[in-house]
Amino acid sequence: MAEIIQEEKGKGAKKRTKKHPPHIDMTPMVDLMCLLIVFFMLTSAFSKAKIMEIILPEKIKDPNAEPPKIPGSRTVNIMLGPDNKIFWYPGSVKPEDYNALPPVFETNFGPDGIRQLLLERNIALFKKIDDFEQEVITGRLRISQDSVQSSISQLKKDDDTGPIVLIKASKESTYGNFVDILDEMNICGIARYTVVDIAWYEDDMIEAAIGSSSGTTGSTLN
Amino acid sequence: MPKIKLPTKSPRIDMTPMVDLFSVVLIFLMMTTTFRAQEPAPVDTPYSISEKPKPNFDMMTVVLSNDGRVFFNVDDGPDTLIRFRPKILTEMGNHYGIEFTEDELKMFQKYPSSIGVPIENMKAFFAATDASEKAALQTGIPVDSLDNQLANWILYARQINPNVEAYIKGDANTEFPIVKKVLDVLQEKNVNRFNLITNLEATEVKLEEETIQ
Numbered sequence: 001m002a003e004i005i006q007e008e009k010g011k012g013a014k015k016r017t018k019k020h021p022p023h024i025d026m027t028p029m030v031d032l033m034c035l036l037i038v039f040f041m042l043t044s045a046f047s048k049a050k051i052m053e054i055i056l057p058e059k060i061k062d063p064n065a066e067p068p069k070i071p072g073s074r075t076v077n078i079m080l081g082p083d084n085k086i087f088w089y090p091g092s093v094k095p096e097d098y099n100a101l102p103p104v105f106e107t108n109f110g111p112d113g114i115r116q117l118l119l120e121r122n123i124a125l126f127k128k129i130d131d132f133e134q135e136v137i138t139g140r141l142r143i144s145q146d147s148v149q150s151s152i153s154q155l156k157k158d159d160d161t162g163p164i165v166l167i168k169a170s171k172e173s174t175y176g177n178f179v180d181i182l183d184e185m186n187i188c189g190i191a192r193y194t195v196v197d198i199a200w201y202e203d204d205m206i207e208a209a210i211g212s213s214s215g216t217t218g219s220t221l222n
Numbered sequence: 223m224p225k226i227k228l229p230t231k232s233p234r235i236d237m238t239p240m241v242d243l244f245s246v247v248l249i250f251l252m253m254t255t256t257f258r259a260q261e262p263a264p265v266d267t268p269y270s271i272s273e274k275p276k277p278n279f280d281m282m283t284v285v286l287s288n289d290g291r292v293f294f295n296v297d298d299g300p301d302t303l304i305r306f307r308p309k310i311l312t313e314m315g316n317h318y319g320i321e322f323t324e325d326e327l328k329m330f331q332k333y334p335s336s337i338g339v340p341i342e343n344m345k346a347f348f349a350a351t352d353a354s355e356k357a358a359l360q361t362g363i364p365v366d367s368l369d370n371q372l373a374n375w376i377l378y379a380r381q382i383n384p385n386v387e388a389y390i391k392g393d394a395n396t397e398f399p400i401v402k403k404v405l406d407v408l409q410e411k412n413v414n415r416f417n418l419i420t421n422l423e424a425t426e427v428k429l430e431e432e433t434i435q
Contacts, residue, residue, distance in 0.1 A: 026237040033244040037251060044255035051389065051417040052272040059409045080398070169398045175286060176394030178401060179268040179418055187271055195405075 054182060057194055076121065076163045078114065079104070079198060080181060081206045082172030086114050089205070098201055104209045109180050118188040121163040128155050129189045156191035165193035170206060260335050262360045263287035268394040269423035276389075276419060282379045283419070284372070284408075285336045286392035290400050291362030292372060295336030296379045296386065306383050307331045313378040314341055314371075338362045341371055365403050372404070376411050388416035 072091045079087045087104040107113040119126060129152055135141040136148055143151070165185065169178055178195075185193045265287055279300045285293035299306045308327035315322045318341045322330075326348045330337075338360040339347045347359045365372045379386050388408055392401060408416060 023234070026241055030237055030241060030244065033241065033248055037244065037248050040248070040251035040255055044251060049267065049276045049391075049419050050270065050272050050422050051274050051276050052270045052420050053274065053415070053417050055415045056405070056409060058412075058414050169402070171397070171399050173398045174394060175392040175396040175398060175401045176268040178398060179270055179392075179394070179420060182418070183270040183272070183420075197402075 070164050074164045077166050079202055079206055080169040080173035080177045087206050087209055101205050104205050106209055114184055122188050122190055125159045125162045126189045159191045162191050165190055166196045168196050168198040170198050262335055262338055265391060265393045267420050270420035280385045280387060281389050282386050283389040283391050284404050286396045286400055288393035288395040291338050292365055293336035293338035294363050294375045309382045310378045317374055340364055365407060373407050388413045389419055391419040
């Protein structure tokens with residue numbers, strides 16, 4: 001059926017139609033496509049959001065349970081203060097020492113600030129991790145990506161010289177500060193860190209530090 | 223010598239290859255695009271060095287805007303047959319004695335972004351037709367100890383979808399006490415492992431290491 005009709009048409013049209021193929025004007029189509037491409041390029045999210053995993057220790061719900069003991073010599077307390085300031089002090093302070101609070105040191109989020117401090121204290125572990133990564137990059141050590149991650153976390157687990165960082169965010173700090181300091185932990189390869197509630201005397205310590213630094217016209221205690 | 227007169231024709235450009243190319247680019251963009259989810263409040267996430275990409279499902283997200291409101295979002299599951307969202311809302315309704323109609327459940331399922339409406343106002347939120355009316359109802363999910371609706375959202379989201387993981391997407395200028403509250407709520411519900419949504423930032427750790435050595 002179809003063939004016959006086609007044939008007839010062909011015969012009839014032979015005399016009238018010209019030889020050259022019909023030209024379709026593609027300009028509107030190109031215009032439309034341009035528009036669509038621009039639209040999709042603008043709306044698509046090229047940089048997909050990344051995630052940073054943190055694991056907090058389980059809350060102790062039993063009031064009689066003793067909190068885990070940590071050696072004071074390895075402890076670094078980092079307190080996030082107002083205006084993107086960081087205050088830190090080593091060791092621990094008990095509420096009984098209220099009358100003789102140790103001084104706190106002010107630092108910042110820059111590479112010479114908290115990162116320098118943490119790297120200095122964590123140099124042994126950081127070197128180990130870095131050497132390991134270098135071996136993987138240069139191809140001396142051929143292992144899969146998964147075992148790279150697990151080897152690094154094993155290195156971190158075995159570490160017993162690096163600092164134990166307690167992160168204490170004051171009320172004036174922001175979420176951005178919080179993420180920055182956790183990021184700093186990842187950059188410096190700190191094996192042991194956790195987020196702790198700030199104690200009331202530590203708030204006072206920050207206040208004292210701010211008061212003294214503004215009194216001596218911005219001389220940093222670092 | 224007679225001059226040969228060439229007919230002055232406007233030159234025709236063959237656009238076919240151009241169209242071909244455009245089609246390819248267009249199809250590529252259409253396939254790869256993931257639309258930016260519109261958040262009810264502007265959220266500028268902070269930067270970190272983490273390179274782990276965000277997954278597409280099994281996530282419940284607590285969104286913190288810089289004015290201190292808390293929003294909650296949960297995905298509908300890896301395929302369209304599962305429909306976690308309506309189930310979670312039904313459970314929430316049961317808990318607070320509010321019965322949601324089929325239409326409202328469907329609207330909740332289709333609602334593309336996080337929700338910051340107290341459960342009492344949820345019905346009014348679905349009934350609102352105007353975008354500004356809807357925005358006015360987004361007062362944030364209560365997280366106080368008296369009326370902790372966020373805790374229940376988290377509880378039911380985890381009951382309905384046991385694989386769900388917690389994500390926090392906060393504005394960099396959110397004050398820490400609100401973050402602390404949300405962290406406490408999560409920990410109270412035994413969620414000790416969660417993820418912070420950040421943007422990637424290049425950091426030169428190499429340089430730092432050289433200065434130390």
